[in-house]
Amino acid sequence: MTVHAITNTTAITMDSDRRVIENATILFEKDRITAVGLADEVAVPAGAERIEGADMITLPGLIDSHAHAGHGLTRNLGGGDGDAWFQACEDIYTRGSTPEFWQAEARLSGLERLKAGITTCTMLLGGGADHYRTDTTEAGDLHCAATREIGIRTMLAVGLNRRPFPKAYRSLDLSRDVTLTFEDQLAVCGQLAEAHGDLLGEGTGICLIMPVYSPDEVAQNSDEIRQMCRAAMDMREKHGLLFTQDGHREGSIALAEELGILGPWAYLSHSVDLTLEDMAAAKRSGASIVHNPSAIMSVLGRCPAPELRDMGVNVALGSDAAAPDRGYDMFRHMAQCLHYHRRHFRDPEVMMPLDVLEMCTIHAAKAIGLEDDLGSLEPGKKADIVMLDRRKPHLYPPMMPLTTVAQFANAADVDTVIVNGDIRMRHRKTDLDEDAILDAAARELQEAVARCSLTHLWAE
Incomplete structure (x- = not known):
């Protein structure tokens, strides 16, 4: 050799x-x-x-610890109207997408990541409002196949929608309506875990995701949510999976610890406006925090990344891409992270270049338990x-x-x-048919938008 x-x-x-x-x-x-x-x-x-x-x-190789499959095609919809964009994502992902849509999006996002130097990424299979394409394994299988084709690594986060169940989906062949239960989604997650479990070798791994629940939601639906958490943790333990969540804030990390869904195998995204109890729970549990400084949640609230790092909590960096205002450029997100916290503290030395480089290399590798192999x-x-x-x-x-x-x-x-x-x-040239990837992406979004009667979202 x-x-x-x-x-x-x-x-x-x-x-x-x-x-x-x-x-x-x-x-x-x-x-x-x-x-x-x-x-x-x-x-x-x-x-x-x-x-x-x-x-x-x-x-x-850079590691992006939080991003969304599907968003690579939908990122420009809505002309800045966030509510319209979230609704469009839900409409397309659950009722207007086909196998060709998910394949085209995975190839496009994979190509963008490759050309941005991201060799490993956690990708949520849908999301935006806790709607994941886990009615069957097909979308996940296609994403993993595209990852291998592009030649990078993807930890694909698959999982469970927000209650109440059942959920209404349209089958990927668009031939029938589907009624999706919590148990259906959990079973599909297990099938994907069995099929794609070699992140270091084949480049595809599976982690589990479920919604972040607030204290008020749990107070009103305690038995149901606790039962769901137990079932999800049983699945995680059975397959030895990591666990991630999207959107922690204001007491939800402390609650996650109390619900039994926090541990060193967990990495939690956004995590803004945390309470002291949240920060202590992250430290006690060994969970990692994924900071997304370019995301809307980091405009609406603040992730205390420097304070968490000072406590000894592992903090990784995520793009939260793609979205109407951001892509997979981790260099942009590193610079954004520096300015974000320096402005908050009015101190140009509160975070330094080495800090943000750690967050998308060695500390990101630690978040997925692979610091001995990556980072x-x-x-x-x-x-x-x-x-x-x-x-x-x-x-x-x-x-x-x-x-x-x-x-x-x-x-x-x-x-x-x-x-x-x-x-x-090499020299920005790949062996991939980049034109075919771009053309398929444009075609599949156009067809999905037409199917869902969302052409009005083309407007600037």
């Missing part, structure tokens, strides 16, 4: 010492990194395939590697690489992406 050698590069390792190595050499063989160090310390084997790293910044450039870890072309005016002069990446880079600066030791993009 050929050894690959990235030479003459600036390496941001994110290892335990957080080393930044100028004139570094990185070796990888098969799917694992075998050496990282200064050029005069790492010998390049004869016959190695060299990847020139001069004028490049090389870092671990840094170290011998023995997976060869998930991203190279940025810094020979550009907005990235010059060539100094302070941490600041360059976190505050000035963007997705278009990603030159080379390596996943599992495979070079998936």
Whole structure:
């Protein structure tokens, strides 16, 4: 098997010492990194395939800890009307989508992530208002197949709609109405877990998701919600799954602990306007928090990410993409995170470039329990590697690489992406039929919008 050698590069390792190595050499063989160090310390084997790293910044593959399948096609609908957009997502995902819709969206989102240097992502199979496409396994199977085709990694969050049940869906072949129960969705989640459980090897894994319930909701429907939580946790334990939730706030994390759905296998998105009890519950349980600084929830409330980090809570970064105001550019979200908290504290040093880089590399890997395999450039870890072309005016002069990446880079600066030791993009060129992916995405959204009589949402 050929050894690959990235030479003459600036390496941001994110290892335990957080080393930044100028004139570094990185070796990888098969799917694992075998050496990282200064050029005069790492010998390049004869016959190695060299990847020139001069004028490049090389870092671990980025990890996006929260995003939504489906939204890649619907992101522009509504012209800024958030309520109209949420309703359109529900209409299309539950009653107006086909297998071709989900396949086209998965390919489009996967291509965008690949070209943005995101090698691993948690994707919710629908969502926006707790409506997930788990009436059958078909949408999930198609998303996982597209992930493997693109050549990246997806932790697909599948799960359960918000009560009350049953829910009205239209079958993916559009031939019949479907009445979907909690038990139906739970069974489909189990089938998907059995079929897609190899995130490190095949690139597809499954985690479980269920709605965030407020204290008022539980007070009014305690027995039903507690029964659902027990059933979900039984499923999680049976298959050894991670567990995620979308939209914690104002007492809901403390409540999740009391409901028995919090532990080191949980990572919780948004998490704004938390109470002291919420923060203590996150710390006690070992759960991770996923901060989405570019999301609407972070406009309406604030995630105390710096305070949580100071407490020792693991905090990862998520794009919450796609949506009417954001995509998968994690460089944008890193910069947004810095400004978000600096403005809150009126302190330009409250968060630093290294902090946000940790949140979408090694700390994001910890959130999914894979910090021993992903999230840094170290011998023995997976060869998930991203190279940025810094020979550009907005990235010059060539100094302070941490600041360059976190505050000035963007997705278009990603030159080379390596996943599992495979070079998936080189000089921004892939082996994928990118035109076919783009054309299918445009066609499938147009057809879905027409089916759902939502053409009025095209208006600016």
